Amino acid sequence: MKITFIGHAAIEIKTDKHSILIDPFITGNPVAQHKPEDFQPDAILLTHGHADHLGDAVPISQRTGAPIIAIFELATYCQSQGAKAVGMNIGGPSRFEFGTVQFTPAFHSSSHDGHYLGEPCGIVFTTLENKKIYHAGDTALFGDMALIGKLGLDVALLPIGSYYTMDPEAALEAVQLLKPRIVIPIHYNTLPAIHQDPGQFKAKVEAQTKTHVIILRPGEHCTI
Ligand code: NI
Ligand code: MN
Numbered sequence: 001m002k003i004t005f006i007g008h009a010a011i012e013i014k015t016d017k018h019s020i021l022i023d024p025f026i027t028g029n030p031v032a033q034h035k036p037e038d039f040q041p042d043a044i045l046l047t048h049g050h051a052d053h054l055g056d057a058v059p060i061s062q063r064t065g066a067p068i069i070a071i072f073e074l075a076t077y078c079q080s081q082g083a084k085a086v087g088m089n090i091g092g093p094s095r096f097e098f099g100t101v102q103f104t105p106a107f108h109s110s111s112h113d114g115h116y117l118g119e120p121c122g123i124v125f126t127t128l129e130n131k132k133i134y135h136a137g138d139t140a141l142f143g144d145m146a147l148i149g150k151l152g153l154d155v156a157l158l159p160i161g162s163y164y165t166m167d168p169e170a171a172l173e174a175v176q177l178l179k180p181r182i183v184i185p186i187h188y189n190t191l192p193a194i195h196q197d198p199g200q201f202k203a204k205v206e207a208q209t210k211t212h213v214i215i216l217r218p219g220e221h222c223t224i
Contacts, residue, residue: 001131003155007031007218008190009053011135011157015127018042018098021066022123022135022157025055031190033219036060042098045125046070047137048110049077049117052190058083069101073118074110090121100126104148106139108165124151131224133157134178138187141170145177155224156180159187160201161194168201175211182224183213 004012008031009023021041026032029052036056043066044057054074061068061083068078068085075087088094093102101123108120122136134148135157156178159165165187166174175183183205188196202213214222 001127001129001224002221003133003184003216003224004221005184005186005216005218006034009047009135009137009157009159009187010055011186012039012041012221013125013127013133015099015129017128020045020098020125021057021060022125023047023053023055023137024057024060025052027056029055029190031218037063040064041066043096043101044068045101045123045135046074046078047106047123047135048108048120049074049112049115050110050138051112053138054078054112061085069096071103071110071118071121073116077112077115077117090119093124093126099128102126104134105142105144106137107142108138108140122148124148124153131155134180135186136166136174138165141166141174143177145174149178149180153178153180155182155184157184157186160185160196160198161188161190162196163193165194168196168204171201172204172208175205175209179209180211183211184216184222185213 002014072087075085104122
């Protein structure tokens with residue numbers, strides 16, 4: 001499995017047969033090295049409807065036919081904008097031909113252009129090879145991350161930027177609850193308000209937990 005950090009919270013998960021995009025904010029993303037046309041996803045998963053997560057989801061769905069999978073209100077909105085969409089809710093999991101999708105709670109908000117777009121979410125995606133990836137979306141720290149950790153996570157993508165989400169200290173506590181094998185920090189250094197040092201985060205996490213931290217620069221990938 002190849003995980004590409006497109007930048008901000010945008011991620012591509014690539015397995016032998018499939019490509020999954022999460023929160024594909026590419027156009028207008030000041031750190032992105034990719035173009036939306038670089039991706040041919042089988043599905044697009046969205047954590048919530050803020051512009052820095054919804055991003056290019058609708059045009060990519062229109063170009064490729066890939067469904068947008070999101071919480072019901074956000075999926076309905078994407079459909080109204082001309083995308084193919086599947087509306088789920090917190091709970092699940094649901095099986096698709098490219099893997100399994102489960103939406104988890106997130107402590108945040110979700111709207112776009114004055115539309116309320118349902119609850120914000122995290123996503124647990126399980127590949128057909130049974131690798132589990134948790135994308136926390138935008139969230140504060142919450143105790144029920146311990147329940148998500150019980151699923152047995154290979155990778156957790158955690159925001160560390162502060163201001164809109166957890167800061168590195170809260171993300172360290174999140175790692176203690178989630179107990180993933182690997183953490184990749186996201187949602188930092190895209191804007192001045194969310195400036196953080198991921199190296200310091202890595203040093204603390206690796207000193208205090210058994211989790212390994214992989215820092216990816218925008219455009220970089222790792223193979224897990
Ligand atoms: Ni947000
Ligand atoms: Mn955000």
